[in-house]
Amino acid sequence: MATGTLGDWPHLGYTGFDLDRASERRGETRDFLRHPGAKACLIAGDTMVLARRSALDALFDLDVAAGYGGRTDEACLLGLAANGAPRFALPLHAASLPHLTDRDDLMLTDLRSLAVEAMVPPDQLGLLATGKAMLAWHARRTFCSNCGERLKVGESGWRRDCPNCGAQHFPRTDPVVIMLVTDGDDCLLGRSPRFAPGMWSALAGFVEPGETFEAAVRREVKEEASIETGAVRYLASQPWPFPMSIMIGMQAQALTRDIVIDANELEGARWFSRDEAATMLTRTHEGGLVAPVPMAIAYHLIRAFVEGRDPPAG
Numbered sequence: 001m002a003t004g005t006l007g008d009w010p011h012l013g014y015t016g017f018d019l020d021r022a023s024e025r026r027g028e029t030r031d032f033l034r035h036p037g038a039k040a041c042l043i044a045g046d047t048m049v050l051a052r053r054s055a056l057d058a059l060f061d062l063d064v065a066a067g068y069g070g071r072t073d074e075a076c077l078l079g080l081a082a083n084g085a086p087r088f089a090l091p092l093h094a095a096s097l098p099h100l101t102d103r104d105d106l107m108l109t110d111l112r113s114l115a116v117e118a119m120v121p122p123d124q125l126g127l128l129a130t131g132k133a134m135l136a137w138h139a140r141r142t143f144c145s146n147c148g149e150r151l152k153v154g155e156s157g158w159r160r161d162c163p164n165c166g167a168q169h170f171p172r173t174d175p176v177v178i179m180l181v182t183d184g185d186d187c188l189l190g191r192s193p194r195f196a197p198g199m200w201s202a203l204a205g206f207v208e209p210g211e212t213f214e215a216a217v218r219r220e221v222k223e224e225a226s227i228e229t230g231a232v233r234y235l236a237s238q239p240w241p242f243p244m245s246i247m248i249g250m251q252a253q254a255l256t257r258d259i260v261i262d263a264n265e266l267e268g269a270r271w272f273s274r275d276e277a278a279t280m281l282t283r284t285h286e287g288g289l290v291a292p293v294p295m296a297i298a299y300h301l302i303r304a305f306v307e308g309r310d311p312p313a314g
């Protein structure tokens with residue numbers, strides 16, 4: 001068994017957010033923007049701007065961030081640091097990026113690379129993930145879905161208000177169930193055509209309106225692999241800002257064995273033994289098959305099964 005080579009339990013990406021969200025103080029935007037200790041991260045869609053200091057740093061003084069093109073009029077308050085200083089996410093127009101790409105003191109990259117390669121500490125990764133999801137919501141919610149009027153930003157970025165019909169719009173996060181189906185010493189993994197070559201993972205799908213997480217698990221597994229499942233239990237969750245989801249990690253007991261895949265969703269699904277799954281986690285599988293990267297919740301679900309225990313609380 002290869003579990004001895006798995007090493008320490010890895011950090012679950014995007015879960016290290018440690019600011020005080022200060023939701024009751026979001027009306028104090030102007031004061032927060034004038035705070036001498038205010039700092040901001042800069043996000044242009046999928047591109048994160050980081051400072052190259054002794055280590056990579058996602059936070060800039062607010063005036064510096066504004067100087068790089070960060071939009072303080074669209075600032076989103078992420079929360080307050082332990083010393084009370086506000087932390088913002090500022091959207092950056094794509095037109096500003098060419099001016100920043102050639103600078104030696106900056107690095108531009110995407111959030112997933114930062115997470116996979118652990119290029120910034122977990123707390124900064126959580127901050128960037130929150131900022132990315134919030135700014136993605138703003139970018140899609142410019143106009144009122146009730147009357148079509150242009151919306152105004154309120155509550156330090158946590159609400160958009162319609163000056164015409166009075167509707168209030170709040171940020172959304174889309175629930176996705178991700179489930180490891182198990183049957184004794186076997187687990188069910190699938191392959192989407194979108195995956196990197198050789199990668200297999202837990203099945204996943206969006207929760208539909210009116211559905212419990214458990215019902216969504218059973219429906220998705222039935223739809224994608226024609227497997228009936230019984231007991232379903234919650235293990236862990238992970239913010240997934242692509243663009244603004246929450247992954248709800250579950251384990252489901254299989255009641256049937258015969259797999260028929262939905263070819264629209266998957267290009268393969270099969271049972272893997274604990275031992276085979278372990279080699280995919282350690283990337284020592286004889287056929288070159290691999291599990292998702294350690295920062296992803298799917299890795300945590302598979303590893304919990306391989307080691308016969310629950311993942312640590314996130």
Ligand SMILES: [Zn+2]
Binds near residue numbers: 144162163164166167
């Ligand atoms: Zn309206």
